[in-house]
Amino acid sequence: MTVRKVLNDSHPLLRKRSKEVQNIDEEIIELLDDMVETMDDYNGIGLAAPQVGVLKRVIVVKISEESELIELINPKIVKEKGQHRDVEGCLSIPGIYGEVTRATQIVVEGLDRNGKRRKFRASELLARALQHEIDHLNGVLFIDKVEKYVEN
Numbered sequence: 001m002t003v004r005k006v007l008n009d010s011h012p013l014l015r016k017r018s019k020e021v022q023n024i025d026e027e028i029i030e031l032l033d034d035m036v037e038t039m040d041d042y043n044g045i046g047l048a049a050p051q052v053g054v055l056k057r058v059i060v061v062k063i064s065e066e067s068e069l070i071e072l073i074n075p076k077i078v079k080e081k082g083q084h085r086d087v088e089g090c091l092s093i094p095g096i097y098g099e100v101t102r103a104t105q106i107v108v109e110g111l112d113r114n115g116k117r118r119k120f121r122a123s124e125l126l127a128r129a130l131q132h133e134i135d136h137l138n139g140v141l142f143i144d145k146v147e148k149y150v151e152n
Contacts (some may be wrong), residue, residue: 003029048136059133072110079107
């Protein structure tokens with residue numbers, strides 16, 4: 001496992017739409033392993049492949065030490081409910097924080113590293129983190145949705 005460099009928001013790759021993963025091969029497994037290592041090294045709660053320079057629809061999320069590690073390939077939000085505004089930050093935009101409104105509950109589908117279809121419900125911080133990372137796959141940064149910047 002390798003810690004990869006996280007691209008900052010001025011990098012043009014972060015504004016591109018990521019491509020669907022057609023085949024879960026050794027390269028994708030290595031990417032997942034490296035993304036988890038990188039997320040931990042940077043003290044993040046989520047990371048999307050474009051943030052480490054790979055335009056593939058792959059995300060990892062782990063919101064706390066006790067929570068489950070979520071690795072998703074080709075994730076899709078299939079249901080959203082409610083709205084809540086809260087403060088977000090991003091590993092690609094260090095030191096900047098802002099209030100963003102997102103769905104409070106979502107249902108996400110995607111594939112795990114074994115190619116098995118996963119579907120689960122998420123709420124609160126987990127729902128926010130998943131929405132934030134899936135935005136990255138579409139070339140959208142949280143600063144595009146900030147309603148108010150805050151000091152942190």
